[in-house]
Amino acid sequence: MKIATYNVNGVNGRLPVLLRWLEESRPDYVCLQELKAPEEKFPLQAINDAGYEAIWHGQKSWNGVAILSRHGLPVEVTRVLPGDPEDLHSRYIEAEVSGITLGCLYLPNGNPAPGPKFDYKLGWFERFALHAKQHIDSGKPVVLAGDYNVIPTGRDVYKPERWVDDALFRPETRAAYEKVISQGWTDALRALYPDETIYTFWDYFRDAFGRNAGLRIDHFLLSPSIKDRLKSAGVDKNVRGWEKSSDHAPVWIELKN
């Protein structure tokens, strides 16, 4: 079983790239982030024609998350991150697929830091940690995939010293991520490739992709009861080089059945 996550940075503007990648990669399940489309503008027909069913939570202009499935409609569990009825951002959706709970998240960026946006990020992170802990306590197989907007360590960025004051790499952010990991989650790509340089995002300018000046910020966290099924993982880096690409590349894992 192949599960992928892809921050598309606009699902409609990205549609040709998304469809081409779906056809080439053929993941069983896909988590999408940054739809940047309201609920009614999700390109369901094109997704269906590509062989996928979908659930999604849209929002005008910003955010937006979706889960695609080649094996019937995902059974939606929730389309909000619990814990704050005031939070209206579309940043979390969760479904049951093939006996797995699959959470798709778009964690807030948090820049500039410090400031209200950074406070929102850390607050969202606390709620996410509570939700993740409930999954750990359930003992069930859970995959939490998406754009975490977290550079976990200095190994995950081309020049760490330039990012120390950035919301993606500040000590508070790394500590929040580490706190979630310490509940018992496995960072799938790092587990398989402990010493490799792996990036999932390259800025649009300064020829960041050409210089491989990237960040690893899209992650798969695996609960204890599923981590031993991890077979392989990777980044479809070539997609980042396509015309009209997102600034993120798709990331995927393969699980034993």
Added chain:
DNA sequence: ATGCCGTTTGAGAAACGA
């Protein structure tokens, strides 16, 4: 060193992303 580019909204410029 820096939103330098890209997307969306809405019809030009601004907000936002990382």
